[in-house]
Amino acid sequence: MIELSGLTKRYGEKTAVADLTFSVRPGIVTGFLGPNGAGKSTTMRMMLGLDNPTAGDVRIDGKHYAQLKDPLRYIGALLDAKAMHGGRSAYNHLLCLAQSNGIPRSRVHEVLDTVGLTAVARKKAKGFSLGMGQRLGIAGALLGDPQILMFDEPVNGLDPEGIHWIRNLMKSLATAGRTVFVSSHLMSEMALTADHLVVIGQGRLLADMSMPDFIRQNSRSYVRLRSPQRERLLDVLHRDGITVVESGGTLEVDGHPAEELGELAARNQLVLHELSPQQASLEEAFMQLTAESVEYHAHTDAPEQQNPQNPQNPQQSGWGSGWNQANREKGA
Numbered sequence: 218m219i220e221l222s223g224l225t226k227r228y229g230e231k232t233a234v235a236d237l238t239f240s241v242r243p244g245i246v247t248g249f250l251g252p253n254g255a256g257k258s259t260t261m262r263m264m265l266g267l268d269n270p271t272a273g274d275v276r277i278d279g280k281h282y283a284q285l286k287d288p289l290r291y292i293g294a295l296l297d298a299k300a301m302h303g304g305r306s307a308y309n310h311l312l313c314l315a316q317s318n319g320i321p322r323s324r325v326h327e328v329l330d331t332v333g334l335t336a337v338a339r340k341k342a343k344g345f346s347l348g349m350g351q352r353l354g355i356a357g358a359l360l361g362d363p364q365i366l367m368f369d370e371p372v373n374g375l376d377p378e379g380i381h382w383i384r385n386l387m388k389s390l391a392t393a394g395r396t397v398f399v400s401s402h403l404m405s406e407m408a409l410t411a412d413h414l415v416v417i418g419q420g421r422l423l424a425d426m427s428m429p430d431f432i433r434q435n436s437r438s439y440v441r442l443r444s445p446q447r448e449r450l451l452d453v454l455h456r457d458g459i460t461v462v463e464s465g466g467t468l469e470v471d472g473h474p475a476e477e478l479g480e481l482a483a484r485n486q487l488v489l490h491e492l493s494p495q496q497a498s499l500e501e502a503f504m505q506l507t508a509e510s511v512e513y514h515a516h517t518d519a520p521e522q523q524n525p526q527n528p529q530n531p532q533q534s535g536w537g538s539g540w541n542q543a544n545r546e547k548g549a
């Protein structure tokens with residue numbers, strides 16, 4: 218368990234992290250999201266005692282990081298895959314970490330095997346690709362067989378096979394009862410991996426809730442209807458006081474379940490060609506929540522994105538497909 222209480226970090230005038238209070242619980246994967254510059258890395262660095270908070274504190278299983286004896290046995294972290302001595306071999310890099318934390322040499326072989334680097338264990342880390350560096354960083358995090366694991370952008374530079382591997386690794390660590398805290402910019406990846414989300418913007422806590430609750434609270438859900446008897450269907454819906462948004466050839470209804478709308482159509486002997494609940498993707502929910510707190514905006518001449526929250530201006534492209542796909546894969 219990681220507990221943050223009023224955690225704050227200021228750099229001169231700049232407040233990078235502002236009064237963050239939340240807990241990261243064992244047995245689930247907790248995703249850490251925020252736009253660029255939101256304060257994710259600063260928060261993670263303070264969790265690991267690499268930066269001192271201006272105010273507040275972080276406890277790892279009730280203790281400050283500095284109080285942990287052999288910290289790698291409590292908490293393993295991948296923060297920056299390049300943070301290693303490039304002239305050392307992968308094996309020697311891990312051996313140094315192991316020796317400074319009272320971890321047996323045999324464990325080095327085990328973690329090299331786990332991350333798939335046994336064949337290049339004697340090669341110098343400076344010759345490693347970004348993906349290999351990530352794997353070596355993950356090996357370092359796993360070395361002490363800790364109960365708490367923290368990964369900052371772990372899929373950076375990994376190929377699809379590597380992404381699949383790290384996703385399953387994080388899930389299996391959580392299933393085994395460990396605390397897993399992971400940041401990522403890839404929303405689709407987060408949707409497939411995380412059970413719980415902590416979202417920050419400009420250093421402040423914006424959300425701390427389960428993934429389905431996050432999607433529900435921050436995005437629009439509606440039912441899409443298509444009928445060859447469109448005008449009659451509109452009449453029937455209006456007669457029942459149901460508000461309808463007309464969008465191209467389809468009708469969209471908020472706040473009424475698909476079952477109710479299907480039964481209403483059946484009672485009125487109306488043919489439906491489509492009756493489909495739509496739910497926003499994690500990415501859309503995230504954009505919605507953090508729109509106010511994005512620090513760095515790109516300037517573009519492209520037309521503005523349509524607002525998914527505004528029923529007069531519904532967004533069509535792939536709505537819900539990512540999230541629903543994610544849910545299906547999660548359940549699989």
Ligand SMILES: Nc1ncnc2c1ncn2[C@@H]1O[C@H](COP(=O)(O)OP(=O)(O)OP(=O)(O)O)[C@@H](O)[C@H]1O
Binds near residue numbers: 252254260
């Ligand atoms: N050493 C520092 N001195 C001054 N400002 C800093 C320092 N480190 C971070 N900041 C500022 O604090 C804010 C938070 O930075 P941080 O790197 O924690 O954000 P982040 O969410 O990890 O961003 P990204 O997703 O881009 O990695 C940024 O505005 C950054 O410029």
